[in-house]
Each structure stands twice: as structure tokens, then as C-alpha cells.
Amino acid sequence: MRLFAFLLAALALLGVAAATTRARPVNAVALLGPPQETLAAYRLFTDGGARAPNAGVTPYDLNNALYADGAMKFRYVFIPPGARASYSADDVFEFPVGAALIKTFAIAADMRRPAESVRYLETRLLIRQRAGWVAFAYVWNEDQTEARLAPIGAEVPVQWIDEAGATVALNWRVPNRNQCKGCHDRDGRISPIGPTARNLNKDHLYRDGATENQLVRWAAFLDGAPAPSEAPRAPASFDAASGPLDARARAYLDVNCAHCHNPHGPASVSGLDLRAANPDPVTLGIRKRPIAAGRGAGERLYAIAPGRPDASILLYRMQSLEPGIMMPELGRQHTDGAAIALIREWVAGMDAPR
Amino acid sequence: MRMLLAGLAVLAIMVGSADARTWRVRPGPDAQAQLQAALISAQPGDTVRLDRGRFALTAGLSLDVDRVTVRGDGHDRSILDFSGQTQGAEGLLVTSDRVTLRDFAVENSKGDGVKANGCTDITFYRVRAEWTRGPNPQNGAYGLYPVNCTNVLIDESIARGASDAGIYVGQSRNIIVRKSRAEYNVAGIEIENSWNADVFENTAMHNTGGILVFDLPALPQKNGHDVRVFDNIVADNDTPNFGAPGSTVSVVPQGTGVLVMGARNVHVFNNEIGGNGTANVIVIAYRNTIEDAAYNPLPRDIVIRDNRFGRTGFAPAGELAGLAQAGVPLPDILWDGSETYNAGGTPRTEVVRMTLSNNRAEGREPTFLSLGIPVAGSDVSEAQPNANPPPAATAEEPRRVRLPN
Numbered sequence: 001m002r003l004f005a006f007l008l009a010a011l012a013l014l015g016v017a018a019a020t021t022r023a024r025p026v027n028a029v030a031l032l033g034p035p036q037e038t039l040a041a042y043r044l045f046t047d048g049g050a051r052a053p054n055a056g057v058t059p060y061d062l063n064n065a066l067y068a069d070g071a072m073k074f075r076y077v078f079i080p081p082g083a084r085a086s087y088s089a090d091d092v093f094e095f096p097v098g099a100a101l102i103k104t105f106a107i108a109a110d111m112r113r114p115a116e117s118v119r120y121l122e123t124r125l126l127i128r129q130r131a132g133w134v135a136f137a138y139v140w141n142e143d144q145t146e147a148r149l150a151p152i153g154a155e156v157p158v159q160w161i162d163e164a165g166a167t168v169a170l171n172w173r174v175p176n177r178n179q180c181k182g183c184h185d186r187d188g189r190i191s192p193i194g195p196t197a198r199n200l201n202k203d204h205l206y207r208d209g210a211t212e213n214q215l216v217r218w219a220a221f222l223d224g225a226p227a228p229s230e231a232p233r234a235p236a237s238f239d240a241a242s243g244p245l246d247a248r249a250r251a252y253l254d255v256n257c258a259h260c261h262n263p264h265g266p267a268s269v270s271g272l273d274l275r276a277a278n279p280d281p282v283t284l285g286i287r288k289r290p291i292a293a294g295r296g297a298g299e300r301l302y303a304i305a306p307g308r309p310d311a312s313i314l315l316y317r318m319q320s321l322e323p324g325i326m327m328p329e330l331g332r333q334h335t336d337g338a339a340i341a342l343i344r345e346w347v348a349g350m351d352a353p354r
Numbered sequence: 355m356r357m358l359l360a361g362l363a364v365l366a367i368m369v370g371s372a373d374a375r376t377w378r379v380r381p382g383p384d385a386q387a388q389l390q391a392a393l394i395s396a397q398p399g400d401t402v403r404l405d406r407g408r409f410a411l412t413a414g415l416s417l418d419v420d421r422v423t424v425r426g427d428g429h430d431r432s433i434l435d436f437s438g439q440t441q442g443a444e445g446l447l448v449t450s451d452r453v454t455l456r457d458f459a460v461e462n463s464k465g466d467g468v469k470a471n472g473c474t475d476i477t478f479y480r481v482r483a484e485w486t487r488g489p490n491p492q493n494g495a496y497g498l499y500p501v502n503c504t505n506v507l508i509d510e511s512i513a514r515g516a517s518d519a520g521i522y523v524g525q526s527r528n529i530i531v532r533k534s535r536a537e538y539n540v541a542g543i544e545i546e547n548s549w550n551a552d553v554f555e556n557t558a559m560h561n562t563g564g565i566l567v568f569d570l571p572a573l574p575q576k577n578g579h580d581v582r583v584f585d586n587i588v589a590d591n592d593t594p595n596f597g598a599p600g601s602t603v604s605v606v607p608q609g610t611g612v613l614v615m616g617a618r619n620v621h622v623f624n625n626e627i628g629g630n631g632t633a634n635v636i637v638i639a640y641r642n643t644i645e646d647a648a649y650n651p652l653p654r655d656i657v658i659r660d661n662r663f664g665r666t667g668f669a670p671a672g673e674l675a676g677l678a679q680a681g682v683p684l685p686d687i688l689w690d691g692s693e694t695y696n697a698g699g700t701p702r703t704e705v706v707r708m709t710l711s712n713n714r715a716e717g718r719e720p721t722f723l724s725l726g727i728p729v730a731g732s733d734v735s736e737a738q739p740n741a742n743p744p745p746a747a748t749a750e751e752p753r754r755v756r757l758p759n
Contacts, residue, residue, distance in 0.1 A: 152391045173441070177394050178416035178449075188449070188472055263574065266449075266471060269501045269525050271573045282572055282645040289642060290601060291573060294465070294495020294518045299599040323414070324465030324494055329443040 026054050028080050028098055031127050039123050039138040039147035044078055044102055048145050050123060056081060057102070058221075059207070060214050062199045063234040063242075064255040066183075066328075067336040068105060069170065070162055071121065072114060076102040077195065079221040087224035089232060090277060092192050101126040101192055105172075110161040121156055122174045123147050126184065126192050133190040135180035152176045170333050179330055186264045193259045197225070198251075198276070201233040234276065238338050249346035250276040252339055256328065272303060285314060286350070296325045306350035315343060374399040381407035393417045393424070401425055404432040404458050411435060414442020414463070420450045426458030429482035429512065436463040444469045444494070445483070448476065454759075455481050462486055463494050467513070470500040477507045477759045485515030489538050489596045493517040497539065501525055502575065507759040508534055517596060518603050519544035520561070523551065525575035530755050531556060540597040541566045541606060542588075545617075547578045552755040557587045562595045563603070563610035564588035564630065569617040570602060571646035579618040580752035583625065588612055589664065590629035595671075605641075607632040607672035614653045616640040619749050621657040627686075628664015628716075632671050635661075637708065638690040639730035647698035651730045655749040656708045658687055663715040673734040677725075682739050685721035686713065689744070691737075695730040707747040 023046045030042050039050060046052045053059060057078045065073060079085060083096035095101075103124045109117035120140040127134050138147035139154045153176035159169040175182070184190050194200075200214045213228040225231065235243025237252040254276035260267035261274040270291055273283040282288050285303030290296070290313060298316035305311035317327035318340050326332075377392035377400060379385065389409065392402045396419050404426035411434055417424065424446075426432025436445050445463030448455070451474040459482035460467040467483030470476045483497030497513030500506045501524040511534045513520025520539035523529050529551035535558075536542030542558030544566040545551045551567075558564035565588055569578035588611045597604035606613060609631030614620050615638050627634040635658055640651035667684035670677070678684055687710060694703040713720040726738035 152387060152394055176390060176416075178418045178447075181418060181449075182416070185449075268574055269471065287643075287645065288572060290598075291570065292495060292499075292501070292518070292522075292524065293598070294601065295492060295598045296465070296495070297598050297600050301600040322464065323439055323442055324444075324463075330441070 023054060025081075026056055026078055031078075031080075031098055031100055032129055035134075035136040035149050035151070037149050039125075042100075042125070044076070044100065050104065050120065050147065053207075054078075058217065059204070060195070060200060060218075061202070061204060062194050062255075063202050063236050064199060064251050065194070066256055066259075067332055067339060069172075069332055069334050070107075070111065070168065071172075072106045072108065072111075072118070074104040074106060075194070077218075078102065083221070085218075085222045087197065087222055087226075089197055091196065093195050093197075093222065095128045095192070095195075097128055097130050099128040101195065107158060107160040111163045112161070112165065119158070120144055120147070121158065121172050122150070122154075124180070126190070133184070133192065135177065135184055135190055137174050137177075137180065139174050150174050150176075153179065168334070173330075173333075175330065182266065182330055183259045183328070185260075185266045193255075198232040198234040199255065201228050201231050237342060245342075245346055245349065247276075249342055252342055256336075256339065260328070285312075294324070296327075298325070304347055304350070307348060307352035309344040309347040312347050315340065315347065318343060374401070376401045376403050378403045378405060379409075380405040381409045385409040386411050386413060390415055393419070393422075396422045398422065404434075406431045408433045408435050410438060411445075412438050412440050414439070414444050414447060414465075416447040416449070417453060418449045421452045422450070423454040423456065424458070425454075425456050428457050429459040429480055432458040434458060434460045436461065439464045444499075447471065448473055451475055453477070454479065457481070459484065460497075465494045466499045467494060467497040467516070468499060469496070470503055470506075473500065473503045475505045475757075475759050476500055476503050478509065478511045479507070480510045482512040483514075483516070483520070484512070485517075488515055489517075489540075489593050490515070491517055491596045491598065493596075495519075495598075495601075496522040497536075498522070499524070500529075504528055505757050505759055506530070507757055508532070510534060512536075513542075514538045516540065517598060518601060519566070522546065523548055525573060526551075528755055528757060530554075530757055535559075536561060536564075538593055540593075540595055540603045542591070544568060544603070545578070545581050546570060547573050547575050548581070549575075549577075549579055550752060550755050551581045553581070553583045554585045557589075559587070559589050559591065560593055561591045562593050562597070562608050563606040563613050564591045564627075565611070566603070566606070566613045566615070567617045567620050568602065568613075568615045568640075569651075570640065571644050571649035571651070576646075576648060577618065577650075578616070579620075581617060581620045582752055582755075583612060583620070583622045586625045588625055588627045588630070588634075592629070592631060592669075605672065607636075607670070607674055609633070609666075609669050609671050610636055611666070612636070613638070614656055616651050616653055618650075618653070619655040619752060620653065621659075621751050623657065623660045625661045626664070627661055628666065630666050631669030632667070632674055633684050633688040634663050634666045634686040636688045638688075639692040639695060641731040643731070644696065644698075649697070650702075650704075651695050652692060652704065652706055654704070654706050654708075655747045656706075657747050657751065659709060659711045659713065661713045661720075663713060663720050667721075677734060677737060677739070682723070683721075685723040686715060687720070687722045689722070689724045690730075691724040691726040691740075692728060692730040692732075693744075694728055701729075706744045707749070708744045709747040710743055711746075 080098035485493035495518035519541035520536035542561035
């Protein structure tokens with residue numbers, strides 16, 4: 001009898017093992033075509049809830065992320081078997097046709113315990129197709145069993161307790177296709193933002209238990225990456241130990257503003273270039289007058305008035321929730337208190353006018 | 355879960371052949387989703403047809419498909435009403451090429467009315483952008499707002515109540531603004547850092563300033579030039595300046611007809627310009643500190659000819675009011691007299707050329723005054739007014755703008 005039970009258990013285990021090894025691979029063909037109605041159709045994950053990545057799907061995270069009302073983000077990259085991405089020291093990596101960047105927005109019922117009662121809200125795909133990048137958003141159902149395509153966006157009422165113990169309630173806004181491009185736009189074409197060397201250069205705890213620098217792990221599909229110590233690395237904006245104030249503030253602006261405010265982005269016409277690598281103080285905003293801000297300038301004369309955060313348009317727009325004034329224009333319904341404190345300290349510490 | 359799914363798009367009735375379809379959208383509780391769905395689902399060649407009525411919208415709309423026409427039943431009949439807007443920095447954003455917008459209105463958007471960013475061949479025909487409460491500093495900045503576009507046509511359109519410029523064309527190339535009406539804005543029509551613009555047969559009334567041609571520093575497209583302003587009515591621009599302090603237009607004096615600042619080869623002719631309490635035409639240098647070494651703040655090669663001037667100088671505003679109080683009557687044509695400017699700390703001087711000819715004024719001679727402020731940006735208190743005009747312009751009149759739109 002015991003033997004029988006043992007055999008049964010062994011068979012069950014074998015069955016599980018076989019099922020795992022037989023998981024069908026990522027649907028690489030689907031990635032190259034029109035959007036699938038469900039996220040599951042791409043088979044980027046082996047489970048319906050998209051918790052277990054399929055073979056070839058690598059999780060990653062970033063030194064700095066766009067503020068999104070405090071939601072958690074789970075990111076993965078898929079590179080088709082045999083294909084290679086190529087490294088760039090100061091730009092988004094070049095990804096091969098068929099590659100996908102996957103980002104799921106999620107909340108925990110209580111963000112003080114972020115691993116418990118996690119609810120997925122939406123999963124966004126950026127797919128490198130033959131003609132260029134495309135962006136699709138998939139909205140999760142309440143049962144967390146299925147994510148469906150939402151080309152014109154969606155609103156999902158959600159509530160959670162934030163890290164400070166306060167209740168947050170909002171209608172989560174899933175962007176429509178144009179709004180995706182509103183940020184992911186480079187010279188009028190859809191483009192990724194996050195996966196740059198400086199933003200990826202950090203350790204990650206992988207599912208196999210290893211902690212490894214992401215640039216090292218990515219060597220499996222990334223050509224040309226130097227050793228992490230030779231690659232640029234952005235400090236984490238809110239970790240004072242990770243770098244000087246100036247670098248941390250610039251890193252924040254780089255990720256939260258520079259996707260539009262760069263010479264190739266939708267806000268190039270403002271003449272404001274908030275990329276971390278921009279060496280020019282005027283286009284960085286220092287004593288730069290507003291152009292088309294209208295009341296978005298808040299009666300302030302300069303994007304950045306050195307030494308005077310309360311006279312700086314940058315702070316005014318970060319502190320606003322009003323359409324037509326707030327920056328970024330989309331993607332947040334709260335103010336980013338930590339960022340406001342960081343940028344305030346940075347501007348306050350600048351030398352006042354000559 | 356309130357999900358606005360693609361299925362809603364099907365609710366918009368589609369008619370027409372496979373080549374060019376029409377997406378009909380009606381006002382109603384689902385208008386936001388249906389209209390945005392149509393704007394996303396449309397294929398090149400399609401028309402998005404706005405039915406008669408008031409569309410109550412809560413979020414900015416956007417169009418990123420080439421060769422789409424968005425057409426209503428008339429700017430007084432098909433109204434996109436953004437009074438309840440809670441999202442988005444403008445009413446309608448267009449980012450694709452060969453788009454035509456016609457016969458509808460955008461009202462009370464929280465930011466700009468209609469913005470076209472980086473478009474080629476963009477047409478506004480009989481479009482109205484308006485803030486219906488009239489001049490108010492909380493109104494959005496721009497009404498009709500093409501920026502960084504090539505081939506811009508704004509025709510028979512209307513802009514009212516913008517807290518910056520009603521019709522604003524920025525950093526663009528090949529532009530026609532014609533037969534349009536700009537009222538109760540800070541700036542009625544403004545052409546800024548743009549190349550080759552014809553502005554004609556428009557009416558700019560009851561703004562703070564009627565028609566502005568600007569060139570500003572530190573922008574990606576510099577060196578605004580070749581602008582013709584002709585056959586317009588620029589009258590009774592008497593709205594107190596309600597622009598955001600710090601904005602460029604916030605210094606435009608109430609009662610300005612045409613204002614040329616910093617641009618090159620601007621021709622102002624055959625216009626009716628009168629009833630502007632400060633001055634009918636002002637030609638000045640950009641006055642703020644300049645960090646952009648490649649920038650020339652002087653207006654130069656300016657031609658002002660064959661205009662018919664009406665009453666002016668009867669209610670001088672801003673800094674010029676003090677001058678008038680000191681006994682200097684303000685003229686039809688006012689020039690700041692600047693011929694020197696600071697470029698990255700180095701003073702530069704050049705001969706500013708300006709042609710003033712064949713202008714007429716009812717029952718009097720047209721008047722000209724130079725403020726005699728030699729260095730661009732100096733305080734008005736340094737003015738040494740005189741009636742000496744600069745030497746005549748020699749540059750050729752820009753050629754007529756032709757558009758494929």
C-alpha cells in the first residue's frame with residue numbers, strides 16, 4: 001500500500017515535470033502580427049495569471065522608474081531564440097525583430113506587504129515588429145484569470161493601502177494606443193524608454209535564486225555589453241547612498257520627464273531637454289523662460305530658478321494635478337511627494353543668479 | 355469594472371467602401387469612448403464624422419493616423435465640450451500627417467484647444483476654438499495650435515478667449531492663415547519662430563494684441579523669417595492683458611494692433627489697422643536676457659506699407675503709458691530703435707532696415723516714432739524718442755506661400 005502511494009506520488013511528480021518541460025514556447029508568430037485579443041495568446045507566461053514567465057522571458061527591473069501613483073511594476077524582456085539585442089552605452093538598447101518588453105502594473109492590497117494579495121491591473125506590451133515598435137495594453141479581469149486587449153484604454157476602480165498606511169482609491173487609467181505613444185515617441189515613432197545601460201545596471205534576484213547584475217545575465221542575448229563596472233549606472237533617485245544629489249535629481253528627471261523633453265521627443269518644441277546627459281544649463285531649464293506653457297507656468301518666470309524652488313515652473317507642474325498644468329500630462333493622479341522633495345532640495349541647492 | 359473596450363468602436367456606425375470609411379459619432383454618454391475609438395480605429399483615408407450636438411468630454415482626444423478627416427456639421431453645431439475635462443493637456447491632439455479638421459468646435463478645454471504637433475499638411479477649416487466665459491487667466495493657452503508642422507492651412511476658423519494666442523503657429527514651415535477670426539484672446543494671431551507664412555484676410559479684434567510675429571531664443575527652430583501680413587482687419591484690440599505673468603505675451607500692451615518682435619523679413623501691407631489704443635504697429639527687439647548665442651533679437655528687414663491706419667495712441671498701456679504721460683504721443687508705427695544687442699556677453703550692432711511707405715491715415719498723416727533705445731532690452735526709461743526712421747529695407751518680399759493642402 002505504501003509502495004503504491006509512493007508510485008502514485010512519483011507518477012504525479014513526473015506528470016508535473018513533463019507538463020512543465022512540455023510548456024509550449026512563446027508564440028513568436030503572434031508577436032509579429034496584429035494584436036491578440038488576450039495576453040495569454042502570446043504564451044509569454046506559462047500560467048493564465050502571468051506569474052510564471054515562459055522560456056526566453058527574463059525578468060528585469062530598473063534603477064529608476066516612472067512614477068505611477070505608487071503601483072508596482074513587473075517587467076520582462078523576451079528575445080526570440082537565437083536573436084540578439086545590442087548594447088548602447090547611452091541609448092536604449094537595439095532589440096531584434098520579435099523582441100517584446102512586458103510590463104505589468106499591479107497593486108498589493110497593503111503595500112506594506114507587497115508580496116501579499118497582489119492584483120494585476122494591466123500588462124503593456126512593446127513589441128519590436130518588422131516595421132518598428134508597436135504598443136498594446138491588456139487589462140486584467142477581477143478574477144485575475146485573463147487580460148484582454150484594450151486599444152482605447154480602460155478605467156479600473158481600485159483601492160489599496162499605501163506604504164504609509166493611507167488608503168488610496170482611484171480609477172486606474174489604462175492608456176489608449178495614442179497615449180502609449182504619447183510617452184514612447186521618438187521622432188514620431190514608437191520607442192522603448194526604460195532599457196538603457198544606466199538604468200539596467202544593477203543586481204537582480206532571479207527566480208533561480210541567483211543574484212546577478214542584469215547586464216551580466218543579459219549577456220545571454222545582448223551583444224557588446226562591457227563589464228557592469230565599465231557601464232554607466234544611474235543612481236537610485238531616492239537612495240541617498242547611491243549617488244550625489246545632482247545625479248539623483250537628474251536621474252529622476254531623465255526617467256520621468258526626458259521621454260518627452262528631449263530633442264527627439266514630443267516635447268522637443270519646448271526647447272527643454274531633461275535627459276541626464278544634457279550638459280547645457282539653459283536647455284536643462286536653468287533660467288529658461290516658458291514658451292507655450294500658458295497658465296502651466298504658474299506665474300513663474302523660469303523652468304528652474306536656481307536656489308528658488310518655489311519660483312521654478314518645474315516644481316509647480318510636478319505639484320499640480322490639474323490637466324493643462326500638471327506634468328507629466330498623463331499617468332498620474334497623485335503627486336510624487338518623494339520626487340518633489342528631491343527636486344526641491346536640488347533646486348534649492350543651486351547657486352542663486354550671478 | 356468599467357472597461358471601455360474596442361467593442362464600443364463598433365457602436366460608431368460605419369458606412370462607405372472598404373477604401374474610405376466614415377465613422378459616425380453621436381453625442382451622448384458614451385461619446386468620449388466612441389469618439390476616441392473612432393480616432394484610433396480609423397484607417398488612412400477615413401472620415402470621422404461628428405454629428406450635430408454637444409459632445410460632453412472628460413479627457414483629451416488624440417489622432418495619430420495619417421490622411422484622416424475629422425468633420426462636424428458646422429462649428430456652431432458640432433461642439434466638443436471640454437467643460438468637464440479631468441485628463442489631458444489639450445482638447446484634441448493631432449500627431450499624424452495629411453489630416454483635415456473641419457466644421458466643428460472645441461470649447462473650454464483645460465489646456466490648449468487643438469494642438470497639431472509635428473504634422474505635415476495639416477488643415478483647419480471652419481474650426482472654432484473658444485473659451486466661452488470670455489477672457490480669463492484660467493483659460494487654456496492656445497486655441498488652434500500647430501507646432502513644428504510643415505504646410506499649415508488655417509482657413510475660415512475662429513479662436514476666442516485664449517489666455518495666450520487664439521491662433522498660434524509655432525516653429526513651423528509654409529503656413530497660410532486666412533479668412534479667420536481671432537477675438538478676445540491675449541494675442542489674436544501669432545506666428546512664432548516660423549518660416550514662410552502668409553497671414554491674410556483675417557479679422558483680429560478685441561484682443562490685447564491683434565497679430566503678432568515673434569522670434570524667440572532657445573527653441574529648436576530658430577530664425578523666424580519671411581512672413582507676410584496683408585489684407586487683414588486689425589481693429590479695436592482693447593482687451594486688458596490677461597496672459598500668465600512671465601509668458602511672452604504677458605508684456606503685450608493692451609491696444610496693440612500688429613507687433614513684430616525679433617523676426618526677419620516681415621512684410622505688413624494693405625491692412626486696416628485702427629482703434630488700437632496703444633499703437634497700430636509696434637516693431638521691437640526681444641527684450642529679455644539671452645542665453646542663446648545663436649539668437650538675434652532685432653527685428654530686421656521689416657516692410658510696413660500701404661496700410662490704412664485708424665485711431666491710435668488714445669489709451670496707451672503698459673510701460674508705454676508712462677511715456678505718453680511724459681508728453682510723447684504714441685504713433686501708428688512705433689519702433690524701439692534698437693540696433694545693438696548682447697550675444698553671449700559680446701555686444702553686436704547691425705543696421706536695422708525698415709521700409710515705411712504709402713501708409714495712410716484718415717484725415718491725417720500716418721505717424722512714426724522711434725523710442726531711441728539703442729541696446730535691445732534696455733529699460734523704457736532710457737528712451738530718447740525721435741522721429742528718425744531706419745534706412746529702407748532691401749530684402750525682397752517673400753514669395754507667396756503655396757500649399758498642397
